[in-house]
Amino acid sequence: MPQLDDEYLTPAHVSMYLENNDAPHDIDVEYITNSLRDITRLIEKADEDEKELSRALETLRKRRTAMLQTQSKLRSIISPLRRFPAEILSEIFHHTVERDGYSVLNTADSPWSLSHVNHHWRATALSFIRFSVYFDYPEPVPTFKRKAVEIAQLLIDNCERWYSLEISNHSLEINSRLGKVRGHIPNLTRLVIHRGPLRASPIAAFELAPQLRTVRIHGNPSIILPWLRHFQGSHRDLIQSVTTPNLESFHLDDSHFVLADSLLDVRELFIRSRCSGLSKLTLSDIAMTSHILDILPLVPALAVLQFQFCDWRDRDAQEDIFRSMLQQMTDHNDVGTLKVVPNLREFSFTIVPPRERRDPYFTPVLCFDGIFIDMVASRAETLEKVEVKASIPNGNWIPVQVSIFEGLLQDGMDISLKGLGPWDFSL
Secondary structure, eight states, X not given: OXXXXXXXXXXXXXXXXXXXXXXXXXXXXXXXXXXXXXXXXXXXXXXXXXXXXXXXXXXXXXXXXXXXHHHHHHHHHTXXXXXXXXXXXXXXXXXXXXXXXXXXXXXXXXXXXXXXXXXXXXXXXXXXXXXXXXXXXXXXXXXXXXXXXXXXXHHHHTGGGOSEEEEESOOHHHHHHGGGGTXXXXXXXXXXXXXXXXXOOOBXXXXXXXXXXXXXXXXXXXXXXXXXXEEEEOOHHHHHHEEOTTOOEEEEEOSSSOOTTHHHHHHHHHXXXXXXXXXXXXXXXXXXXXXXXXXXXXXTTOOEEEEEESOOTTOHXXXXXXXXXXXXXXXXXXXXXXXSOTTOOEEEEEEOOOTTOSOTTOSBOOSOSHHHHHHHHHTTTTOOXXXXXXXXXXXXXXXXXXXXXXXXXXXXXXXXXXXXXXXXXXX
């Protein structure tokens, strides 16, 4: 019997019986019976072939899955993650640590889970200092004072891992133990101190902290910061707390609130710090007191002296202090050198009022009279720039004094009065 396909499934002499209900002839019955037997045999063989193909397909699928697994394993062996240098791994690990800390008892948390990958990862994770930067021990009650000291000592023993430190209301004993971290905090970048203990000696523990960038002090704990080069602020607690022997610039900004004794705090800071290398001093919206006369002799290297105000109203008493300061800056000692700030190169006095006021020079400034001209003239060899942006009354200088300014201008000194320059003596 030929191979069955569509044209042999229903031969013509048989298909006619499908169109009526006639009984088939004996010869057709025999043909149909033989055909059914052959078809049954072919179906059985087709079933066997299908099963064999299914088994072969399943075998192929299993082989493919096994090859994919082998491929993945081999690729993992040469993965870059296995070969990353410890420095790169450490930086990656840094981004896996929760900023609010993690449970040291939960091994599913990073960094512990990272330490289970391989020996290289484990060594990197356990030696990575920034994994141990967060430890919160809030306000222990007196009953646990001994435990607090023990925990503090444990933290101090691991100070090389510190990244950020915030401490408040600590005892004298803990304060004294902090000295042991001096020179051993290479990674500390942030320091916050709240209300140090009374009668405590200045904290010198953070003198050698090469990465320290942010320091916040609340209350008045005494702290030595020799690496601090630039200071801007006005908070009394801060000025009274720090000792800054290497300060290069200081900006006292009382623009939010004027403190009558802010210059006294500055004087004490300069005396305490002995910052004789200070080269720039900016005083903004201060209450001008006689302490300025004590401050200038403390900063012999000063090169830039700036005064900035938003207003000059009701400052009659301060006019006299300014005159005394200008006279002090004019005076010479017995050997003929200037008594204070002999290296001054720039002097400026500006009134920058709030935007709602149209006339920035409305209130006249009277202290810039002949004494001011004498001060500038006495420093002709070193002073390079003089700037005064304020309302100077007409007639404050006589013609001879005006000619002095003209001569200094011709000699190359940069003089700008009222900011209408190069200079203008009129209202």
